[in-house]
Amino acid sequence: MTALVRLENIEVTVRDKMILSIPSLEVLKGEVLGVMGPNGAGKSTLLKTLALLDPPSQGKIYYQEEQIFNTQAPLELRRKCAVALQQSLLLDTSVYQNVAIGLKLRKNKKSEINKKVAYWLDAFNITHLAKKNAHLLSGGEAQRVNLARAMVLEPEFLLLDEPFSALDFPTKLQLLKDFKQIMSQTGTTAVFISHDLMEIKYLTHRLAILMDGEIKQLAQTAAVLESPNEAATPFIGEWKAFLQ
Template sequence: MSPLIELKNLTFNAHNKTILDIPEFQIHAGEFLGIMGPNGAGKSTLLKVLAFLDQQTSGNILYQGDAIPKGYVPLELRRKFSIALQQSLLLDGTVFHNISIGLKLRKIPKSIIKEKVEQWMDLFGVSHLAKKNALYLSGGEAQRVNLARAMIVEPEILFLDEPFSALDFPTKIRVMEDFKGIIESASTTAVFVSHDLMEINYLTNRLAIIVNGEVKQVGQTQGVLEHPNSSTASFLNEWKKFYPIAR
């Protein structure tokens, strides 16, 4: 089976510096792929390139085996993707309104929007907040709404850039537990950037380690964590001192 997304000989340059240099990289349908690495390694840049938010300098991005022309991403392909960032970036308006935005932009009938918003609010445990202004939510509430907004459009691929990092530990655990169940039930392909081994260990089934803009190791999450190669051992072993769960 061909990968869902594939990078070939991809580079990304900025400010006369090479940020990414990736000869080959693949994302497979149905996997929860983690991307981890030191600060400044290029994790978020890779995520943005994969989600077509940033344009590569050279190389090809293939979707289901077909190369996507550089600088032109068809709307129907963009609508297969959704993204949730560390900052929820909710709009001034009710929780219901924020979650419904993606469906409204797709001109879905109001009756279906109401049904789907109620369904996803229930799944993420925010039904009681439907009429509350999203700007006055707690951190955990806001991130649940953010994730519901990303998932309601039923994306083929969900891109996540450290969406749990700003949450306190008990809130993070509750949100991650609920989110993991939802993502598994929906069979959504997910790509997840994180600096936190606990999050990576709990959520992902495949892991890529990026260092200095290069993918140094990729494989099943437990295999990478338990058997880092010579290029990733220093980084991973340092993190394991603080996260015994990943040993």
């Protein structure tokens, strides 16, 4: 398999402090790459770098072997990515408008926007909310809108930062199920940050353990969870002990 995105010697420093240091990382086409790690490990910074939102202090990013320089990424590449964060961060307008916004920014035709939005509202089971103001939604509804807003862009590359974490358990299960189905249908390449082993197991193909800004282990998800290496053991081990 070929890489969709490749990082080479990436370093992110803020006021002389090393936040992220990644000699090499490939996100393969069609895979869902999980990222786990303690708070402050640099997960969100990694996501920002991969989503081409913040240029790294040093290093190279290749998007489909096209190198992006250390400056602001070109708009057409940025527009191939979509991001969904932990907070839904919806705009103060209708659900429909919230889902349509990315397409509107891309100046899609109105008829096309209507078609796509209708499709994704249906896929996430929120068609009945289309006219409701997004600030009046429940947590689960808002996260569905958040994900639909990302998926409607039909991104080549999807970046998710704990989008399910704030949900109650039944809502989370239902949404995970719906989401997994959508991902396997579309074959979207994704990076998925989470603290939840269950979500990681359920959604990801490979798993990277990020600690202190470095990737300590990267392999098939099952393999990492079965046999974490020395560096990853404290983190994964605690999880496993807790679950048993």
